[in-house]
Amino acid sequence: MIEAIKQFYETRINPGAATADDPEPHRLQLATAALLIEMAQADNQRHSVEFQAIHDGIIEVFELTPEETSEVIDLADQEVHEAVDQFEFTQLINQQFDYARKCRVVELLWRVCLADAEMDRYEEHLVRKIAELLYIEHSDFIAAKLKVQRDYTATSHLGDYDDYE
Numbered sequence: 001m002i003e004a005i006k007q008f009y010e011t012r013i014n015p016g017a018a019t020a021d022d023p024e025p026h027r028l029q030l031a032t033a034a035l036l037i038e039m040a041q042a043d044n045q046r047h048s049v050e051f052q053a054i055h056d057g058i059i060e061v062f063e064l065t066p067e068e069t070s071e072v073i074d075l076a077d078q079e080v081h082e083a084v085d086q087f088e089f090t091q092l093i094n095q096q097f098d099y100a101r102k103c104r105v106v107e108l109l110w111r112v113c114l115a116d117a118e119m120d121r122y123e124e125h126l127v128r129k130i131a132e133l134l135y136i137e138h139s140d141f142i143a144a145k146l147k148v149q150r151d152y153t154a155t156s157h158l159g160d161y162d163d164y165e
Contacts, residue, residue: 028096029062031089032105033076035130038086039112043120053115057108061101090133102134106141110148117152 036057040050051073058069083089093105109130113123131141 027092029058029064029072030076030079031092032061032108033058033072034080034083034089035086035093035105036108036112037073037077037080039109039123039126039130041080042113042123042126043118047116049115050112053108053111057111061104061108086130086133090130093134099136103136103140103144105134106131106136107144107148110145111151114148114152 033054036054040046040054054073055066055069058064058072059066062069062072064072093102097105106127109127113119113127127145128141136144
């Protein structure tokens, strides 16, 4: 995985900035995107609104351009298919993110989960599982869910993102 990430960043996103000694920021972007993709696929469907939520979340958290974000999502999508479970992704996030940023990841998971206005039991289970792997307290897990539910009730801000259906 590290070699693919290094090559991706060296040629596409940040030429010269990624070194063999410092692949962590790039791996962290992919790990976060991979968890969000797993969330989008938890109900065995790929909705464009869920991928729009992933796209918007990655832009917000990592301040990438829309083009860079699309490429991160494409690479993370490949990584999801090769991963055995979420542990390798959550382990990296645990090492690199403070508690507040890990809570932000849980919030993004809820955004993806609720983007299609339906919450499948497998989706809710996956958010709970990832939150536990990130050592998020139950009260913060629930607070993130309620915040996202309020946000989606107040606005319907999702656009079309048909590249991933």
